[in-house]
Amino acid sequence: MRQHPPLTPIISALPSTVPFVGPEAQERDRGRAFRARIGANESSFGPSPRVIARMAGIARDMWMYCDPDNHDLKVTVAAHLGVGVENVVVGEGIDGLLSLVARMYVAPGDAVVTSLGAYPTFNFHIAGVGGRLVAVPYENDRESLGGLLAAVATDKAPLVYLSNPDNPMGSWWEAAELIRFIEALPETTMLVLDEAYSELGPTSALPPIDISRPNVIRMRTFSKAYGLAGIRCGYAVADAQVIRDFEKIRNHYGVSRMAQIAGVEALADQDYLKSVVARVASGRRRIAGIAEANGLKPLPSATNFVTLDCGDGAFALKVLQALLSRDVFIRKPMVPGLDRCIRVSVGLDHELDIFAEELPGALAAARGS
Ligand SMILES: Cc1ncc(COP(=O)(O)O)c(C=O)c1O
Numbered sequence: 001m002r003q004h005p006p007l008t009p010i011i012s013a014l015p016s017t018v019p020f021v022g023p024e025a026q027e028r029d030r031g032r033a034f035r036a037r038i039g040a041n042e043s044s045f046g047p048s049p050r051v052i053a054r055m056a057g058i059a060r061d062m063w064m065y066c067d068p069d070n071h072d073l074k075v076t077v078a079a080h081l082g083v084g085v086e087n088v089v090v091g092e093g094i095d096g097l098l099s100l101v102a103r104m105y106v107a108p109g110d111a112v113v114t115s116l117g118a119y120p121t122f123n124f125h126i127a128g129v130g131g132r133l134v135a136v137p138y139e140n141d142r143e144s145l146g147g148l149l150a151a152v153a154t155d156k157a158p159l160v161y162l163s164n165p166d167n168p169m170g171s172w173w174e175a176a177e178l179i180r181f182i183e184a185l186p187e188t189t190m191l192v193l194d195e196a197y198s199e200l201g202p203t204s205a206l207p208p209i210d211i212s213r214p215n216v217i218r219m220r221t222f223s224k225a226y227g228l229a230g231i232r233c234g235y236a237v238a239d240a241q242v243i244r245d246f247e248k249i250r251n252h253y254g255v256s257r258m259a260q261i262a263g264v265e266a267l268a269d270q271d272y273l274k275s276v277v278a279r280v281a282s283g284r285r286r287i288a289g290i291a292e293a294n295g296l297k298p299l300p301s302a303t304n305f306v307t308l309d310c311g312d313g314a315f316a317l318k319v320l321q322a323l324l325s326r327d328v329f330i331r332k333p334m335v336p337g338l339d340r341c342i343r344v345s346v347g348l349d350h351e352l353d354i355f356a357e358e359l360p361g362a363l364a365a366a367r368g369s
Pocket of ligand 1: 040041092093094095096119163166167194196220221222223229232233234
């Protein structure tokens with residue numbers, strides 16, 4: 001047998017697993033397509049018709065590399081948020097930006113604080129740089145701001161992650177509480193405030209953007225409300241020096257020409273965004289109604305999904321499996337405490353019809369009747 005060249009110690013200790021098994025992989029395994037794709041918090045409503053037309057119109061230009069400065073998109077984001085262009089960095093979705101933050105702030109062995117059961121891709125990137133994750137349990141289905149602060153202090157963490165609104169519970173903190181949290185953080189700790197769902201919740205959950213704080217990075221994406229998950233484009237807003245630090249390591253040709261132009265067009269069509277936000281709110285009400293009609297408790301949500309309390313973890317897992325076997329793709333949190341829930345993304349009407357049709361049978365199967 002030939003030898004493999006040695007990996008670095010950090011990488012060789014990691015498992016070859018991904019944080020998510022995608023619906024495509026599940027379909028390949030099952031040999032059958034899902035009928036309702038309501039598990040990955042995508043936007044089934046898709047991008048704005050203006051964005052679709054623009055993307056179709058520029059297909060022929062894809063022989064050209066992208067602008068490695070992401071100039072037009074940065075200018076558009078900066079104007080949209082009322083910050084300077086020097087306060088914006090663009091990346092391959094929030095996921096891509098999280099990988100950069102891990103490399104920027106975490107040395108091997110450093111403690112990194114997050115919530116137990118929070119967005120797993122963050123943990124994946126921290127593991128990749130040899131960080132030591134400290135996971136604080138949720139309290140009442142919300143990330144525990146007090147618990148996160150205490151862990152940051154105890155472990156002298158250079159980095160803390162908070163998603164607001166939160167995935168997988170859909171819960172959120174109001175701006176005033178977040179501001180108190182930010183003010184209480186040590187200046188030596190960087191906060192990643194993941195606002196992937198920011199457009200879909202109450203505006204009262206969004207603190208004003210304050211780029212004068214060098215220890216806060218706000219991240220947003222075109223994947224959720226803007227309906228462009230497949231294009232992989234997101235951005236971070238921060239103090240100008242922090243943005244220059246991203247420049248040291250980012251993948252300069254990572255955000256495609258198609259993604260940059262789609263992002264500019266998407267931000268320009270705020271009427272479409274408003275219509276999606278309204279459709280998502282009505283989809284959340286519909287999911288909650290279907291859940292209640294079947295004896296499940298919907299949790300309040302500021303996102304494009306609703307988390308449904310099924311009572312206990314073993315039962316919720318059976319409900320998930322029964323829905324998957326009925327060709328309904330959903331997901332569920334797996335950590336103790338949160339695992340009593342399943343998570344259903346807002347989909348198109350016909351997808352929620354399928355969910356409504358299949359849920360009673362899935363619950364009966366889970367109960368073993
Ligand atoms: C909290 C959170 N952050 C980030 C992402 C991914 O964002 P992007 O598609 O921009 O990488 C998701 C997607 O589910 C999410 O739930």
